[in-house]
Amino acid sequence: MTATPKTALTIAGSDSGGGAGIQADLRTFFACGVHGMTAITAVTVQNSLGVQGFTDIPSDVVAAQIKAVAGDMGVDAAKTGMLATAEIIRTVAKTLDEVHIGGAEGAPFVVDPVAASMHGDALLREEALEAIRTELFPRATLVTPNLDEVRLLTGVEVKGPESQREAARALLTFGPQWVLVKGGHLYDSPRCVDLLSDGARFIELEGPRHPTEHTHGGGDTMASAITASLAKGLGVPDAVAEGKRFIERAVEESYPLGEGVGPVSPFWRLADGD
Template sequence: MTQNATPPRVLTIAGSDSGGGAGLQADLRTFFACGVHGMTAVTAVTVQNSLGVTGVSVIPPEVVAAQIETVADDIGVLAAKTGMLATAEIIAAVAKACDRVHIGRDGRIPFVVDPVAASMHGDPLLRDDAMSALRTELFPRATLVTPNLDEVRLLIGHDVRTHADAREAAKALHALGPQWALVKGGHMHDDPECVDVLYDGETFLELPATRIDTIHTHGGGDTMASSIASALARGMAVPDAVRFGKWFVTNAVKHAYPLGSGVGPVSAFWRLPDDGAFSLS
């Protein structure tokens, strides 16, 4: 990118994590590390730290929609992703706003739907009506959906224990309408590898990576989805963007760090220089 040129712009539609480990904070860190300009449509403000979520304040749906439309109309969006969407009413508002600014569905602006349904501590983040709205309102508009195995179970009732199960789950998810479905294998803890399965309705692509022995994985799903969105904004095709996201999040997990008394976040810092960062020379 030439000096002073406007970088690719990526929008995250997600909740705020007061502990800074996940949510839109993780997205913005990842966007920066991927060399894109990050924008936000805030859906909810959570009260959380490394030990869990103790409160959620939801943003009015019309305010969420206005954030999307305002940045799209002026700054422009080359890719968008979702995180925690909190309520069925917000999901409906997001779907309508995305249609108005050509995110998803018509293919003009790639749309990554990360169906965040629970925190990594097990705290529920979506009611049943919101889960239904995800399936009916956002999946048909999505370029790519990126559920983990817990979210697969909530969305389609599949208990994924093997790679064959993951392929069947990818088929069922694709039948809900997205162009591509990615079933992430990080929660298949008995498998020595983390194998993600990508499916476009015809072809499966398996993406393996060595499993990393750490408890510090907070924000891993957000980081993968936002790195994929960054790659899409830079013009990559979906399979290559997913490969990039897999590579990015694997390195982020390798460099995860402890924080507070509980689970620490994956780190985007591995993409930044670690020596002389504060030197003026």
């Protein structure tokens, strides 16, 4: 009999194209060797060309999904993705407290604040952004915004290393234990640098920049890989380093699919047997 793996919960929207959202999270959890569980917050109509529409799941149904899996199977780590509305965000925060996820004593909790499209357009109204700041960030072990989400959440326009640190400090004022300011779109160079900080430490994680346009689901995949490592018991710096290693290979092995932007690929882990 196979030993029971660690468990990871994703609270996010469904991507009908399979490249991002719940689907990307589950692909990554599997590749990282943890058992994935879901609480679906929205059903999107999307493909490689973009999102054509979405329907929110009632907030009480989102809460019931979280309670069902946490109460029966347990959650070693959890993450959020698309939460769609302020009501869902507030409900998720309340429910996480009830099942002991996040905060100082709960299971590790990663907030991927899906608030901007890949083109930088806002996906959430200000009411929902404020709920992320006040309800989710104080409970977060780690937050992982991209640069457009940093701008929407803090007003800081990241243009270089100093403003990247300024953004990290601004995000930490909302109460998370750690922040990861991703720099994939920051530097015009063959290297990209992500900045991890808990306020006392500023850790630069440098990696290669791969020349591909197929990066759909990259943020979800990195956050999921970090969550999987936290579920296995790694500390935040080591988990983030593992997540960066995972996404570097996933981008390198990304593939075209459909007429638009293809997804990053977790298949490298299976091929490498790593």
